[in-house]
Amino acid sequence: MGIIERKQRQKEEFRASILEAAWVQVLSDGWQSLSIRKIADAIEYSIPVIYNHFENKDAILLEFTKEGFQKLADTLLEVKGRYNNPSEQLEAMAHAYWDFAFDQKEYYQLMFGLGIPACERVNQISEMKCMSNIMISTIQEAISSSKNQNTDYFLKYHTYLSILHGLVSIQMIQKEGKPDPEKKMILQDAISGFITALVKN
Amino acid sequence: MGIIERKQRQKEEFRASILEAAWVQVLSDGWQSLSIRKIADAIEYSIPVIYNHFENKDAILLEFTKEGFQKLADTLLEVKGRYNNPSEQLEAMAHAYWDFAFDQKEYYQLMFGLGIPACERVNQISEMKCMSNIMISTIQEAISSSKNQNTDYFLKYHTYLSILHGLVSIQMIQKEGKPDPEKKMILQDAISGFITALVKN
DNA sequence: TATATTTGTTAACACTGTTATTAAATTTAA
DNA sequence: TTAAATTTAATAACAGTGTTAACAAATATA
Numbered sequence: 001m002g003i004i005e006r007k008q009r010q011k012e013e014f015r016a017s018i019l020e021a022a023w024v025q026v027l028s029d030g031w032q033s034l035s036i037r038k039i040a041d042a043i044e045y046s047i048p049v050i051y052n053h054f055e056n057k058d059a060i061l062l063e064f065t066k067e068g069f070q071k072l073a074d075t076l077l078e079v080k081g082r083y084n085n086p087s088e089q090l091e092a093m094a095h096a097y098w099d100f101a102f103d104q105k106e107y108y109q110l111m112f113g114l115g116i117p118a119c120e121r122v123n124q125i126s127e128m129k130c131m132s133n134i135m136i137s138t139i140q141e142a143i144s145s146s147k148n149q150n151t152d153y154f155l156k157y158h159t160y161l162s163i164l165h166g167l168v169s170i171q172m173i174q175k176e177g178k179p180d181p182e183k184k185m186i187l188q189d190a191i192s193g194f195i196t197a198l199v200k201n
Numbered sequence: 202m203g204i205i206e207r208k209q210r211q212k213e214e215f216r217a218s219i220l221e222a223a224w225v226q227v228l229s230d231g232w233q234s235l236s237i238r239k240i241a242d243a244i245e246y247s248i249p250v251i252y253n254h255f256e257n258k259d260a261i262l263l264e265f266t267k268e269g270f271q272k273l274a275d276t277l278l279e280v281k282g283r284y285n286n287p288s289e290q291l292e293a294m295a296h297a298y299w300d301f302a303f304d305q306k307e308y309y310q311l312m313f314g315l316g317i318p319a320c321e322r323v324n325q326i327s328e329m330k331c332m333s334n335i336m337i338s339t340i341q342e343a344i345s346s347s348k349n350q351n352t353d354y355f356l357k358y359h360t361y362l363s364i365l366h367g368l369v370s371i372q373m374i375q376k377e378g379k380p381d382p383e384k385k386m387i388l389q390d391a392i393s394g395f396i397t398a399l400v401k402n
Numbered sequence: 403t404a405t406a407t408t409t410g411t412t413a414a415c416a417c418t419g420t421t422a423t424t425a426a427a428t429t430t431a432a
Numbered sequence: 433t434t435a436a437a438t439t440t441a442a443t444a445a446c447a448g449t450g451t452t453a454a455c456a457a458a459t460a461t462a
Contacts, residue, residue, distance in 0.1 A: 007408095032318060036450065046411050048452075057450065113374060115318045117233060123375045158371070159391045166367020170359070173314060174324045190360045190395075197394040237419060247442045249421075258419065 015053045017043050022060055026106050031061075031116045061110060062119050068107030069127035072100050076134045086142035087195050093138065094164055094191040095184070101168040102178045114169055135160060139198070146199045156198055163190050216254045218244050223261055227307050232262075232317045262311060263320050269308035270328035273301050277335045287343035288396050294339065295365055295392040296385070302369040303379045315370055336361060340399070347400045357399060364391050 021042035025034050036057055040047045054060050079096040083089045101108040109115055111122070122128055136157045143151045167187050171179050222243035226235050237258055241248045255261050280297040284290045302309040310316055312323070323329055337358045344352045368388050372380050 035448085037448085047450090048412095049410060051451075052409080112370070113316045115314045115316075117316045118374060120377075155387055155390055158387050159368075159394075162367035162371045162387070162391065163364055164367065165371055166363035166365065167360075169313070169370060170363045170366055173319060176321075186356055186359050186363070189356055190363065193360075193394055193398040194391075196398070236417085238417085248419090249443095250441060252420075253440075 011053070014049075018050055018053055019060070019063060023064075026064075031106065031110060058119070061116075062125075064107065065110055065119050065122070066125060066127045068104065068111045069125060069131050071104065071107065072097070072111075073127060073131040073134055075100050076131065080134065080138060086138055086145060087199055089138050090142060090160070090195055090198075091191060093135070094160075094187060097164045098168060098184065098187050101172070105172070108168070109172070112165060112169065114172060132157065132161075142195070142198055146201070148201050151198065151201070160194060163194055212254070215250075219251055219254055220261070220264060224265075227265075232307065232311060259320070262317075263326075265308065266312055266320050266323070267326060267328045269305065269312045270326060270332050272305065272308065273298070273312075274328060274332040274335055276301050277332065281335065281339060287339055287346060288400055290339050291343060291361070291396055291399075292392060294336070295361075295388060298365045299369060299385065299388050302373070306373070309369070310373070313366060313370065315373060333358065333362075343396070343399055347402070349402050352399065352402070361395060364395055 018039060021039045022034060024042065025038055036047055036050055040050055054063075075096050076093050079092050080089045083092055110118065111128075112118060113122075119125070123132075136153060139156050139160060140153045143149060143153055143156070164187075167190060171183060219240055222240045223235060225243065226239050237248055237251055240261075241251055255264075276297050277294050280293050281290045284293055311319065312329075313319060314323075320326070324333075337354060340357050340361060341354045344350060344354055344357070365388075368391060372384060
């Protein structure tokens with residue numbers, strides 16, 4: 001009696017095929033031109049079937065938003081694991097963040113609402129919180145081994161993320177494609193300033 | 202024979218009325234819901250007349266983008282004039298930037314493509330360059346009176362703008378409306394770190 | 403086999419930006 | 433003043449968009 005299991009499996013495959021078709025569209029023409037109709041066309045089904053698997057278009061976008069934060073969190077965690085010193089970790093994570101943004105530009109734009117309406121209340125998404133926690137814990141560790149143990153870690157987390165996002169998004173607005181490698185000097189400049197202020201004060 | 206002058210004047214008044222109607226729409230429902238049809242409805246004319254004054258919808262958005270950068274540039278210049286010391290100027294300008302972003306949220310979102318497609322090649326807009334120059338000149342002055350005169354001013358400008366934009370946009374993504382006054386501590390933290398690094402090194 | 407239930411399609415609604423065609427008003431020329 | 437030229441505006445349409453009500457076909461249950 002594995003019929004309902006098979007049905008469940010097929011349903012999930014169907015759902016996955018919708019996301020797959022959507023992703024192909026996005027990679028080829030960007031978020032702006034993604035439409036339910038094109039997805040339906042790609043999977044060779046009629047339009048309303050998509051609404052059997054997703055409440056609306058936003059639900060599809062939300063799925064990718066979550067995926068994006070999960071991928072970023074995974075990357076940060078992996079990179080963090082390559083170092084022991086919190087300062088080194090924060091620096092390496094900053095570079096990884098930058099690379100993720102430009103290697104997975106479509107994800108990043110969706111996650112942070114660059115050019116398209118982002119899911120409001122992004123910070124309530126659990127995958128987003130997961131990413132935050134990785135950053136926060138590292139900052140807390142850095143503070144533990146710093147001169148001033150009373151530093152507000154949440155403030156510093158916010159500053160850290162803001163610097164990273166600011167650098168990335170300003171860069172993305174101004175130029176198409178991946179930035180020159182030298183542009184990473186700006187990242188290096190800003191982030192080393194932040195880390196110095198965090199540890200030395 | 203002031204007929205052509207009158208016509209020219211009327212044409213500009215018409216143009217202004219289009220922008221005025223658009224702005225009312227934006228303030229009440231945001232950029233997302235602005236449409237040519239609603240503008241036409243508001244000015245009580247048919248749709249195609251709008252295309253006699255603007256090539257397309259993007260041209261209307263571009264107009265507001267320019268306006269926004271002009272307003273921001275004016276504000277920064279005014280604030281800068283209140284201080285003599287470059288460090289103080291950079292700090293005051295940072296606070297003015299923050300205030301502008303949240304007081305003129307609609308402008309800011311359009312200028313930096315938060316949630317809506319920004320005009321590509323924003324940095325080619327002259328009003329944008331004007332704003333940049335105000336920041337750059339102040340940074341150059343700060344470098345002149347700093348320890349290391351060889352500091353790359355353009356890199357520092359980019360860092361300065363990125364920090365500001367990052368702080369603002371992360372804040373805007375996470376919360377609706379104007380942020381708590383205490384959130385400005387994050388700005389203070391980040392920007393004073395930047396200025397210290399700029400002048401003391 | 404007959405009845406439910408799920409699944410998918412057609413067709414429509416209410417929008418969007420944009421434009422070709424046509425009519426009206428206005429200005430210019432005779 | 434009348435006729436031609438020009439400007440100005442409106443209607444109606446095209447090609448899209450997200451979403452959904454109504455209906456038909458396939459499948460599962462009784």
